[in-house]
Amino acid sequence: MIRIEGVTKRYPNGHYGLTDVSLTVHRGEFVFLVGPSGAGKSTLIRLLYGEERPSTGEVTIDHFRLTTMRLRHLPKLRRQLGIVFQDVKLLPTRNVFQNVAFAMEVVGASKKEIQKRVPQVLELVGLARRKDNFPNQLSGGEQQRVGIARALVNQPTYVLADEPTGNLDPDTASDIMRLFLEINRRGATVVMATHARDLVNQLQKRVVAIEGGRIVRDEARGAYGYES
Amino acid sequence: MYVMKRGVHTAMSLNSMGHLLRETGRSLTRNAWMALASVSTVTISLFVLAVFVVVSVNVNHVTHILENQVEMRVFIKPHVSRRQEMVLYHQARHWPQVRRIDFFTKKQAAQNLKNEFPDQQDLFQVIQKSNPLFDGFDVYTKTPQQISTVAARMTKDPIVHNVVYQGTVVRRLSRLGNILKWSGWVIEGLLAIATMLIIVNTIRLAVFARRREIQVMRLVGATDWFIRWPFILEGLIIGLVGAAAADVVVGSGYHWVLGRAATSLPFWPMAGLHRVLDETTLFTVVGGLVVGGLASIIAVRRFLKV
Numbered sequence: 001m002i003r004i005e006g007v008t009k010r011y012p013n014g015h016y017g018l019t020d021v022s023l024t025v026h027r028g029e030f031v032f033l034v035g036p037s038g039a040g041k042s043t044l045i046r047l048l049y050g051e052e053r054p055s056t057g058e059v060t061i062d063h064f065r066l067t068t069m070r071l072r073h074l075p076k077l078r079r080q081l082g083i084v085f086q087d088v089k090l091l092p093t094r095n096v097f098q099n100v101a102f103a104m105e106v107v108g109a110s111k112k113e114i115q116k117r118v119p120q121v122l123e124l125v126g127l128a129r130r131k132d133n134f135p136n137q138l139s140g141g142e143q144q145r146v147g148i149a150r151a152l153v154n155q156p157t158y159v160l161a162d163e164p165t166g167n168l169d170p171d172t173a174s175d176i177m178r179l180f181l182e183i184n185r186r187g188a189t190v191v192m193a194t195h196a197r198d199l200v201n202q203l204q205k206r207v208v209a210i211e212g213g214r215i216v217r218d219e220a221r222g223a224y225g226y227e228s
Numbered sequence: 229m230y231v232m233k234r235g236v237h238t239a240m241s242l243n244s245m246g247h248l249l250r251e252t253g254r255s256l257t258r259n260a261w262m263a264l265a266s267v268s269t270v271t272i273s274l275f276v277l278a279v280f281v282v283v284s285v286n287v288n289h290v291t292h293i294l295e296n297q298v299e300m301r302v303f304i305k306p307h308v309s310r311r312q313e314m315v316l317y318h319q320a321r322h323w324p325q326v327r328r329i330d331f332f333t334k335k336q337a338a339q340n341l342k343n344e345f346p347d348q349q350d351l352f353q354v355i356q357k358s359n360p361l362f363d364g365f366d367v368y369t370k371t372p373q374q375i376s377t378v379a380a381r382m383t384k385d386p387i388v389h390n391v392v393y394q395g396t397v398v399r400r401l402s403r404l405g406n407i408l409k410w411s412g413w414v415i416e417g418l419l420a421i422a423t424m425l426i427i428v429n430t431i432r433l434a435v436f437a438r439r440r441e442i443q444v445m446r447l448v449g450a451t452d453w454f455i456r457w458p459f460i461l462e463g464l465i466i467g468l469v470g471a472a473a474a475d476v477v478v479g480s481g482y483h484w485v486l487g488r489a490a491t492s493l494p495f496w497p498m499a500g501l502h503r504v505l506d507e508t509t510l511f512t513v514v515g516g517l518v519v520g521g522l523a524s525i526i527a528v529r530r531f532l533k534v
Contacts, residue, residue: 049447071452072451072452074449075449075450075451075452076449077449078446078447078448078449079448079449081449083447083448089440089443089444089447091440091441091444092440102441102444102445103444103448105243105247106247106444106445106448106450106454106455107448107449107450108243108244108454109243110243111243150444150448151448154448154449
């Protein structure tokens, strides 16, 4: 369970990223974070994976208290999380298989586990036949699928996505979104910041709207609610 | 359910070991020129260190030999009769400062030399035919302070050619040894700083070259030390390779010097190759590892925010 309680994030320059935000996400939920650019969606995601700490308030993920956690325990939390970015952050010198395998190598997985897990995840994201290609040989949608495969390969409890379809055309974005739904159906909790209005409206999932660093709306089966 | 938990690997497993070696090797080859520059700098500064060690081992060697020799040696002018020599001998025996006095002929002197330098047999063939050495006395005083008094008295005697007393030589040599040691440490300290700056920069470039990997590693939960180790290892390897290169250069250099010294300075006692190499290897390997390790730790702390 993710619990955010009375969190304010104030940056050293005096700018407020978030003001008095409280939010609870249960296991197995699928949550869209929506709102204008600069509203604080990314800040919220960054707080969840420990890249930033709140100025006041509490952030808890399962038994991890992110506000007081020692930095050296951060890796343990991160192994429960799969993080997907708009700019996928693939390694250009490694092919698809190696990019996904890298995430397993660096947490100390064995060759055997890697050989078993990576093809499964590539199958799930529909890239099994592209495993020997390098990132620059892939389309934007395919690159994002690699990013998702990498986030999933260590079997995270939570998947955090910061505008994963931001760079993609509507059809590809729809495919990617369906992939996240499938991941959620298989048990992972998904928190996604997005601007994909049509998809949010269509999917009827929980929608949390953020404006000016505050939560202004939280609906169980919500709509995007903004004109784009 | 799709979600399945796995424990966090905190200990360095064999898998991680393989990763560590692969990543270090990759970084060193990708950064080959910078790595080479670092290794050369390490080599040069450790070479200087090793030269200091070589000189200082030799100074100590000579000092030690001299300390174990007689306190004072009095050489008699050539063509002085044995009777005149014996007169001085018997007088000196009763000087209050003299503890003991031994007479030696130039023949005995030649024999002693021959025993001290077994490698120079052909030279002694010549010496035995027309011996250029002197007769003389080995004089021991009751206290070291009396050496100069006795030496002065001996020098005044008309049949005495010259007096060599090792006390001063030993004192001068050990002072020289100290000066060498201290100037060596100062120069070496400066070189170590310069070397470290270059290694720090090499590691910094390596960190920069791998910034994407590092970012991904952090995001998927690699531990700090898992990320750091390849860079630390890179620094250690640079230090070690530099040390090995310096040892090869110094070893072959000293081997060559020993060869030259045997012909042109046959009476100069040089410390043996193995003894010198033992010392230089110890200093260079420890020095290389310390400089390389320290530099990479500094670089990782400053440039690798994990």
